Amino acid sequence: MGVKGPEAQTVAVNGAPCRVWKKGAGEPVGYLAGLGGLARWTPFLERLARHRRVVVPSIPGFPGASGHDQLDSQLDWVLAVHDLLHESGLVGASLIGASVGGALAADAAACFPGLCERLVLIGPLGCFDEADPVTDVFAQRPGALSALLTTDPERALEATTPDGEHDPMETRVQQARASEAAARLLWPVLDTRLAKRLPRIQVPVQLIWGAEDRVLPFSYARRFADRIGGPSETVRIDGAGHLADLDAPEAVAAAVERFLD
């Protein structure tokens, strides 16, 4: 990627190590990654770090973090995310959550008023509508999932593969672990009953949707907007898939910056 990576720290959540990346100076903003997590710093985060202190804690089970196998219930997950944000110094900061990270960021914001200042949800999972189902990301042929997540079929896979030297076996195990963590939270229909708690979110929310999201129908944006307790705006990003910030880093970052400023 040709840019200097972030500084990495490790914090403990339920005694399990979770990696936290930090880069940039200014107002802190947190980022919780989507399906697959991140094994490398991304252009979206780099762009945001120009004017902010970007803090990226890894969700339990995602690359750089473990402990997902101790989380048995939604309460366990939400508390883990709360503790993760707390340990990362993000209490009171604005928070961006994509996909899986969006489901958890929204739940944490709903359960802990005051935890975040503003909330950005990029293609957030956590709800399911039988009449317009979310794609079953857990029933895909080998290799098909990453191609489903982004408009460029290689992009999601690239994000979960460390740049530079790495042990292919460890990378494969890590990718499997990240998929497992998402499944542990979201199996079988990706519904965490988040809809029930959305009215508790009173802070301003920005909903960002890839116009070519093949996982989450756009109807869910309306569902979120209708249920969220505070003000919200919805932004569609052309040329972007489910993990919109991987596909369109500039456009998503520009929208987020405008919202946070």
Next chain:
Amino acid sequence: MKLLWFHLMPYTELPEDFREKNPSVWVDIDSGLFDPPRAHLMYNDFMDELEFASQCGLDGICVNEHHSNGYGLMPSPNLIASTLARRTADTALCVMGNSLALYNPPTRVAEEFAMLDCISGGRLIAGFPVGSPMDTCYAFGQNPSMLRPRYYEAHDLILRAWTEGRPFSFNGRFNQQRYVNIWPRPIQTPHPPIWIPGGGSVETWQWCAERDYVYSYLSYFGYKSGRATVHGFWNEMEKLGKDRNPYRAGFLQFVGVAETREQALELYREPAEYFYGRCLHVDPRFASPPGYTTEATIRARVESQVAKAADRTSARANLSIQFEEILEKGYVIVGSPDEVAARLREVAIDLNIGHLMLLLQFGNMSKSLTMANTKLFAEEVMPQLTDLFDDDWEDRWWPAPMPRQQRAVPNPVPERVWA
């Protein structure tokens, strides 16, 4: 050695173009293909066949559990086993088995198996599978990341329910019950023999060794592809200091017998091609739910050739559906009685298998062909195999029923019922 007759209960009338027109025989199979009145006949044929196998003197008859599956019509094998308990006398009833994590609470399994053991007079073999991804995670919606811990916890709960002599409380990670007190209780003490159907996971082998359970490798791909796995199992037993008692292990093999090899080739082509072509047409989307395979097994599969060979998904990927290849790869053994006996003897010795499970009905095989196959097997193949291992080893994992004279004799069905 012990010979067991296994029924999968495949739907026998999947259309000829099933493979071309349908993505999967399992999970999202077209429910419009299921014809209940035809299934009425199939079920009754299948139960006749199981009873016939018992009458022919097979040591055991086996049923198993599948869900949303075109080749396995037994969501509840216990229902079938209960009728077999009434209509057979001395045959072991091998329920292979109940997927423990699917039952809420798992006490249900302890109860139903205890019922079966009571009704049959102590003839039950209790199979405890984790269950396939398709059955457990997709059809039944179980979380793949929690399936194994739930399975182990369910196992512990069932064992306690069978063996503790008084009501107790269970406060598990996944199950909470203030009063566990199963009623009825099993006849066999301390409990029916436990067999574990498994794949090539080292953890399962170690667990079987530690608990002294039978490990049963139920593959549809026969003795050639199963060799690496079963040898891996015995190597692990040796490492753990366990003896090579062949009754520690079970193995499944498709078999078709006829008077001559030529006849056998003619008779079993269609059912074999039906099974491998239509019944095993499973969409790979349902093969690997995240978390179903443990990290240790993922590492082992990458590192070890043994485990790689045992990887079911790779066997599926190279699936043969033409009869010549099916035979060449050893999925199905066919031939004259002497040929089949010689081959099975060789396989049993090579794999060191004391419990050989036979699929003598497979695919769309008719009842008449199934019965002919079973009869010929029982009369001419079985006598050439039964002596194997018995001089050297004791089967400590076989049911211990009540003495025959103390057991109930069910009333025959009066003529007028069918008149």
